[in-house]
Amino acid sequence: MKGSTVYQSIQKRGLHLGLLPEMAAAVNPSTPITLDHDLDALPQAGRRLTVAEFARAVDDLAARLWAAGVRPDEHIVVHKSHNADIWMLGAAASRIGAVPVMLSPALDAATVTALIQRVGRPSLLTDTAKLDAGLAAHPLADLTRRVLVVAGEHPGTTSLAGLAGSPRVRPVVRPLDEAAVITHTSGTTGLPKLVVHTPRTQGIRLLPQWRLLKLMRKKDPVAIHIPFVHSRMVAAMSLALLKELPVLLLRESDPDTVAEQFLTHRPGFVEALPNSLMDWEDLSADPRKPFASVKVFSSTFDAIHPRTMSRLLNASDRQGALFFQIYGQSEVGPAVGRAYFRNSAHKANGRCVGWAMPAGAARVRVTSRDGRPPSAHNPGFIEVAWDGLAKTYFAEQDRYDTNRNGDWWRTGDVGYRTRLGCLHMLDREVDMIAGVRSSLEVEDVVLGRLSELSELVVVPGPGDEPVPVICTTDDTPLDTARWRAAVTDFPQLAEPVQIPQAELPRTATLKVQRIALARHLQERLADTA
Missing domain, CATH: 3.30.300.30 (ANL, C-terminal domain)
Structure with a gap:
């Protein structure tokens, strides 16, 4: 089966996280996935798996969740220590028709408890480290249906390790427009919001990025360093695996550790958080040249500074190396994007976050804040419309509706568009300071x-x-x-x-x-x- 055929199927039937590993194995079962750490849930799996082994591992974890009592339509909060098995456990929950609610390991116990309450007695999948770090001090027995740990033992919990070898379960496919995965916003302004993604919205978001990966003429490894709970992780893994690209999943962000991984695996494509890339800037002067093999750097999540892009691009030995920035957010997915090149990134206007992507991708507009036309000195509201918009905020429909105007979603950012159509994002509206343009x-x-x-x-x-x-x-x-x-x-x-x-x-x-x-x-x- 070809990746393009599977991709076309996803565009029609939606992206189902629980089926993705199996679909990727059908495209190429030998595509390698390499980790820089051991899996908490599957410590015996090692750090190098084929996609076929990866798919079997997800199927195994799905069987364990079923044996633990998790059923279709249930919500299951996944909140455990930082590890790639977070994504695998989310896929396993999805495979049996449950709705994984992916909560970051960085959230404190009080925030996690508040979000569990919002969901309304879900199952909780965690680990002993999180329970011992403060989560167990909260009334989990009252707030959840059951508490599961990936390994080890803890009072009042069921360990998935003890359910190894459970009978496999036929996959359950979620409806196209119903909740499939729930992630959360960054929480820069308070308690995070829970963003509901459907198979349809997740599938649609692959479109502009599928075209970006056509730039990869060779099947170079893709290094991914983004939160395993994030909605972006679903897209990143889908695109890489269906394109049959070897994947390097990075948990560690320490520059020296990252350099060793890059020197060993020589990625051609790197997707990472903007702040991680900023932390890695000094590696551009490393005489070992850890970025020499990189053809494409890519980032979403937040604005990235021209200095960072310039340093990274100049550390690549690849002809035509580029930095592709995507502007978007959890609620809208990829909205606009642009490429930066080695000879010009240092003098680029970092506020120009890009142009609308090819047909079928998101539409973007800027509307007035005060009745006057938006401009560089009078920025307006940035709004996005397309079928990839998240369905709702879980249990906060009114809050979602406040930002939604028909087809258009107000991002909370302010900016303007140039005559050539480039979107300039100046600030978050809540972060604007009088007397400072941006x-x-x-x-x-x-x-x-x-x-x-x-x-x-x-x-x-x-x-x-x-x-x-x-x-x-x-x-x-x-x-x-x-x-x-x-x-x-x-x-x-x-x-x-x-x-x-x-x-x-x-x-x-x-x-x-x-x-x-x-x-x-x-x-x-x-x-x-």
Whole structure:
């Protein structure tokens, strides 16, 4: 069976996570999947599997879930320690017709408990580490149908390890427009929202990215470093496996560890979180050249700075290497995109996040916030429309409806479109600061001028003045003279505040929680006043 044939079937029948491994094995059972870690749920599986072995492992886990009592139409919250088996367990739950609710390992126990309450007595699939870290202190017996752990033993739970060898179960296919997978938003403004994806919406989202992978003339390995719980992970794995591309699944983000993996497996395509790519920038100077084999870098989730793209592209030895940025969010999938190239990325306008993708992909518009036409100096609301929009927020339909206007979804970002149609995203609406056209633009420019900065975030201070919060490589003290020279174009900025990078509050996708950072900054400045 050809990948293109399976892809066409997905466009008609939707993407069913529980069937994906089996479909990929039908395309090419020998495609390798390599891990940089052992699987908690299947420690005997090792770190290198074929797609056929991967599919059998998912089938095995599905049989264990069925034996534990999980049934079709049930919700099962998957929240365990960071590991690729999270994705496999979600696929296993989907395979028996349950609806996996994928919660990040980065969420604290109180947040997880609140989301479990929102779902309404689901099953909980976790591990002993999460239970011991605080989850067990909450009344799980009252909040859930059952608590399952992937391995080991814990009072009041059933261990999947003890159910190995359970009889296999025929797959159950979810209806095309009913909930198939539930993920959550980043939670930058409070308790995360639960985003409902259907087989139809998941399948449609593959369209623009399937075309992107046509750039891969050779079957080079694809390195994936994104949260295993994220809706983007469903698309990334689907595209790579159906294209018969070897997959390298990375859990670790430490630059030295990543360099070793890249030197060993030589990926041609890298998809990673923007902040991870930023952390890996210094590897561009590594004499071993870990990025030499990379033809395409790709990222979604958040804005990425031109400096980061330029450094990575210049570390590749591949002719025509490019960085493809996709702008979107969990609710809309990929909305617009653009490519950056080695000779121009350093001078690119980082606020230009791209153009509408080919026919059949999302439509994008910018609407007025104040009755005046949107422009660079009067940004409007960015809105997206297509059949790939998420169906709803689970148990928060009114909140979903607030952002939905017919076919159009308001993203919460503000920006404008140029005469050539390029979408410029300037800021999140909630992060706008009076007197600053775009905080993200300031960050792009200054980071490009000061190589010693590892992070820069502009947030409102106690008097709503724009305060640059900076982090430096190895926490080296900031050279104030270099700083002043770099920010001459931005006289409205207050004096910078330097903090260790480890103190930055982040979401599960490593975005800086700007509201939380502003609150932390104001408390800090109040203490020193």
